Amino acid sequence: MVALVVKIGTSSLSDPSTGDLRLATLGGLAETLTRLRRAGHRIILVSSGAVGVGCARLGLKERPATVAGKQAAAAVGQGLLMSMYDRLFGALGQPVAQVLLTRQDLMDRARYLNARETLSELWRLGALPIVNENDTVATDELRFGDNDALSALVAGLVEAQWLVLLTDVAGLYSANPRLDPQARLLSEVTEISEELLHSARGRSLWGSGGMASKLAAARIAASAGVTTVITEGSTPQNIERILAGEAIGTRFVLTRPGGRLSLRKRWIGYGLVPAGALHLDEGAVLAVREGGKSLLPAGVSAVEGHFETGALVRLIDGQGLEFARGLVNYSSEELEKIRGRKSGEIAALLGIEGQPPTAVHRDNLITLS
Ligand SMILES: Nc1ncnc2c1ncn2[C@@H]1O[C@H](COP(=O)(O)OP(=O)(O)O)[C@@H](O)[C@H]1O
Numbered sequence: 608m609v610a611l612v613v614k615i616g617t618s619s620l621s622d623p624s625t626g627d628l629r630l631a632t633l634g635g636l637a638e639t640l641t642r643l644r645r646a647g648h649r650i651i652l653v654s655s656g657a658v659g660v661g662c663a664r665l666g667l668k669e670r671p672a673t674v675a676g677k678q679a680a681a682a683v684g685q686g687l688l689m690s691m692y693d694r695l696f697g698a699l700g701q702p703v704a705q706v707l708l709t710r711q712d713l714m715d716r717a718r719y720l721n722a723r724e725t726l727s728e729l730w731r732l733g734a735l736p737i738v739n740e741n742d743t744v745a746t747d748e749l750r751f752g753d754n755d756a757l758s759a760l761v762a763g764l765v766e767a768q769w770l771v772l773l774t775d776v777a778g779l780y781s782a783n784p785r786l787d788p789q790a791r792l793l794s795e796v797t798e799i800s801e802e803l804l805h806s807a808r809g810r811s812l813w814g815s816g817g818m819a820s821k822l823a824a825a826r827i828a829a830s831a832g833v834t835t836v837i838t839e840g841s842t843p844q845n846i847e848r849i850l851a852g853e854a855i856g857t858r859f860v861l862t863r864p865g866g867r868l869s870l871r872k873r874w875i876g877y878g879l880v881p882a883g884a885l886h887l888d889e890g891a892v893l894a895v896r897e898g899g900k901s902l903l904p905a906g907v908s909a910v911e912g913h914f915e916t917g918a919l920v921r922l923i924d925g926q927g928l929e930f931a932r933g934l935v936n937y938s939s940e941e942l943e944k945i946r947g948r949k950s951g952e953i954a955a956l957l958g959i960e961g962q963p964p965t966a967v968h969r970d971n972l973i974t975l976s
Pocket residue numbers: 615616617618619773774775776778779780781782783784785806807808809810811812813814815816817818
């Protein structure tokens with residue numbers, strides 16, 4: 608028996624030109640997930656669409672530009688979505704539960720564990736949780752922004768084996784298939800390179816993250832040992848064939864050099880929101896990325912943003928790319944004073960004895976790969 612998170616995007620559950628719900632798709636999804644649950648699998652559905660469906664109900668022709676506009680549309684759409692799911696799954700005798708999460712819920716350990724308990728209890732009771740971001744209250748800087756990331760974090764939270772991302776194309780292509788007729792479907796991806804991320808820019812009219820956010824989600828999922836598949840939402844029945852081992856859509860077989868990350872490291876890497884960035888010199892990049900070493904103040908060439916001790920920062924290489932994240936031992940103000948300097952000089956520079964020799968200790972650091 609497996610634990611499985613299925614995410615359906617706006618573009619799969621509604622018609623982009625009319626905003627009408629795709630009832631056949633949603634009905635097929637309800638039948639498939641109910642069958643899988645009856646077979647003993649543990650299922651969570653992450654459903655987007657609150658903003659899109661809300662806009663359609665309000666007669667809006669495009670996604671609102673303001674945060675308040677999107678949040679108001681989501682408040683209209685979320686109720687509509689849940690009533691539809693309740694009717695479809697209810698017709699099959701399958702109870703559903705609405706679970707609305709914010710990023711803070713997954714950043715705070717007590718709330719994180721509580722969400723996990725509630726999801727397990729829902730499974731125990733035979734219900735199928737339907738998750739979305741709590742759009743009406745999530746503040747802009749703390750939003751997941753897209754449900755691809757949310758679904759990957761939820762998959763990690765419940766230690767799922769599979770994350771299936773349902774979208775409006777057959778999977779990941781070598782280029783955006785809507786713009787490039789030569790684009791090829793990639794059936795297996797073993798590494799998410801910069802080139803691949805570049806080829807995945809662009810999204811559908813109502814989608815929010817596009818393919819690039821699905822790649823980022825596959826990476827987050829892999830760090831928790833979860834296998835991601837991107838596949839077409841119009842044939843949700845394929846989920847059963849995918850679980851049976853058929854190669855449908857794009858499957859991500861990503862292996863981290865150090866294996867699966869601990870819960871704490873996943874929280875550092877993907878649960879928290881970075882407060883700033885440290886630019887590293889070449890030697891420090893090598894030591895951290897290849898050597899698995901801690902970051903010393905000597906290797907920091909520039910400090911970006913204002914943050915306190917303990918904040919999460921992005922670590923940036925010479926090409927300006929983020930390659931790691933970690934919790935800092937110094938505030939941005941202190942790091943400005945000690946960057947580029949030897950550990951032995953820290954006490955004198957800051958006027959305090961007994962300071963940690965590292966800017967970011969390796970126990971508090973994860974490399975993004
Ligand atoms: N390399 C690519 N392969 C497949 N789709 C791509 C690629 N690059 C961009 N896209 C776009 O991503 C869209 C799907 O993402 P998105 O609109 O966010 O969907 P969803 O609503 O399912 O999250 C596709 O319709 C396609 O236009």
